[in-house]
Amino acid sequence: MLDQHHTRRFGLPTATALVMGNIIGGGIFLLPASVAPYGTLSLLAFVVLTVGAIALALVFGRLARRDPSTGGPYVHARAAFGDFAGFLSAWSYWTMTWVSNAALAVAAVGYVHVLAPGHTSSKGMDLAIALLALWLPALANLAGTRWIGAVQLVSTVLKFIPLLFVAVVGLFFFDPDNMGPFNAGGGSAVGGMSAAAAILLYSYLGVESASMSAGEMENPERNVGRASVLGTIGAAVVYLLGTVSVFGTVAHKDLVNSTAPFSDAVDAMFGGTWGGTLIALAAVVSIVGALNGWILMSAQAPYAAAKDGLFPAVFAKRRRGVPTVGVFVGVVLASLLTVVNYTSGSNGVFATLVLITTFSATVPYLLAAGAQLYFLLAGRRDEVRTGRFVWDLVLALAGFGFSFWLVSGAGYAAVYQGVLFLFAGVLVYVVIAARRQSQSQGADGAAAGDGTAAAGDGTAAEARIP
Incomplete structure (x- = not known):
């Protein structure tokens, strides 16, 4: 239970900002250029993915009505399928968060260089910037939920101002001739849309953020679903409007080769080169805000599992609600990985671990959507339904399909590496489960011994009765 004297629960605005901030990190600033080679059909892929992401958000809302506890996907997977499935969910989510946090910190370095073009770059300086990007939001987390919420709200507002500016103002400079062909990649439209979707799929990671922090929210039974849907829709609006505006203001042939599409869009609208500085500043704010939320997420999954004895007990300790x-x-693990990235002389290890996260992120989603299907089909509908069984079943299937699409979009290498790392967690589970069993047997033996002693005392007492 939260200490009401030192913590403040997240309200709906803060929870929505948490979802939006976690979904939108630094990747949005390169996204239009990444999908430009596939043409405008990538916008159609965006719409399809948005529908799937909203369905998954609604599923998390339904599940939170049943159990509004911190841990989200882990809690629901364990309730439906037992300790082992719950552990796999928590293990996958935990590893995904701290590895991806290291990747975000490294990404921030490039944008800082744009903001300070005159300084001399070195590996030592880059490492210091990356570690600073990790530890500043970590300190906000360690200060308690009050500071987490404040940083998340401020960073979300600050990063959305320039993004919305480009998205909305760009529509007034829109030139259809810049859009390029519908299926620029050639081949079948379905194949092109699938290829674009493979790039866009991970744009919606973070839809579970409200569910992960349900225990720290006001009225989580109601607000988890609302924050998940509102945050996902808000992110989708920024994604779609921003991409459309960039497509319409930057010529397609230039956009395909762009390394800063939003900056190019601002320069095309107003001239000059100040757009790069503006977007770089927004990117730094965006990444810091995303790290603020994802650092909290990296602690929530092991916290929930530790309360149930499925992670080391030390992870269950909280201070000021965190x-x-x-x-x-x-943060220490992310920092170590960042140090390896800058000192090993090769990005091979780092790239491999980042590849693993693309698969690890999907495991909790699949298990949570599967849990919703289980509750609906196993005679436990009243726990998660809204009164419309068919609608809830369709949402659960859509959420599962979206999660399955995430797995397929990760690619063979990501799935292969991710499965190996996932199965490595089995050894951790074996050790923890064996220790739990040993402690349980020891407690049962002690209780039995106390009962035998008590019975012996009773027999002795009867023997003394004349």
Whole structure:
């Protein structure tokens, strides 16, 4: 239970900002250029993916009505399928968060260089910037939920101002001739849309953020679903409007080769080169805000599992409503990975681990959507339904399909590496489960011994009765 004297629960605005901030990190600033080679059909892929993401958000809302506890996907997977499935969900989510946090910190370095073009770059300086990007939001997390909420709200507002500016103002400079062909990649339209979707799929990671922090929210039974849907829709609006505006203001032949599409869009609208500085500043704010939310997420999954004895007990410790040990361990691991990235002389290890996260992120989604299907089909509909069984079943199937699409879009290498890393967690589970069993047997033996002793005392007492 939260200490009401030191913590403040997240309200709906803060929870919505958490979802939006976690979904939109630094990747949006390169997204239009990434999908430009496939043409405008990538916008259609965006719409399809948005529908799937909203369905998954609604599923998380339904599940939170049943159990509004911190841990989200882990809690629901364990309730439906047992300890082992719950552990796999928590393990996958935990590893995904701290590895991706390292990737975000490294991404921030490039944007800082744009903001300070005159300084001399070195590996030592880049490492210091990346570690600073990790530890500043970590300190906000360690200060408690009050500071987490404040940083998330401020960073979300600050990063959306320039993004919405480009998205909305760009429509007034829109030139259809810049859009390029519908299926620029050639071949079948279905194949092109699938290829574009493979790039766009991970734009919606973070839809579960409200569910992960349900225990720290006001009225989570109601607000988890609302924050998940509102945050996902808000992110989708920024994604779609921003991409459309960039498509319409930057010539297609230039956009395909662009390394800063939003900056190019601002320069095309107003001239000059100040757009790069503006977008770089927005990107830094965006990444710091995303790290603020994802650092919290990196602590929530092991916290929930530790409460059930499926992670080391130290992860269950909290201060000011925050699992401080989980925050600290996650940031230390991300920092170590960042150091490896800058000192190993090769990005091979780092790239491999980042590849693993693309698969690891999908495991909790699949298990959560599967849990919703299980509750609906196993005679436990009243726990998660809204009164419309068919609608809830369709949403659960759509959420599962979206999650399955995430797995297929990850690619063979990501799935292969991810499965190996997932199965490595089995050894951790074996150790924890064996220890739990040993402790349980020891407690049962002690209880039995106390009962035998008590019975013996009773027999002795009867023997003394004349």
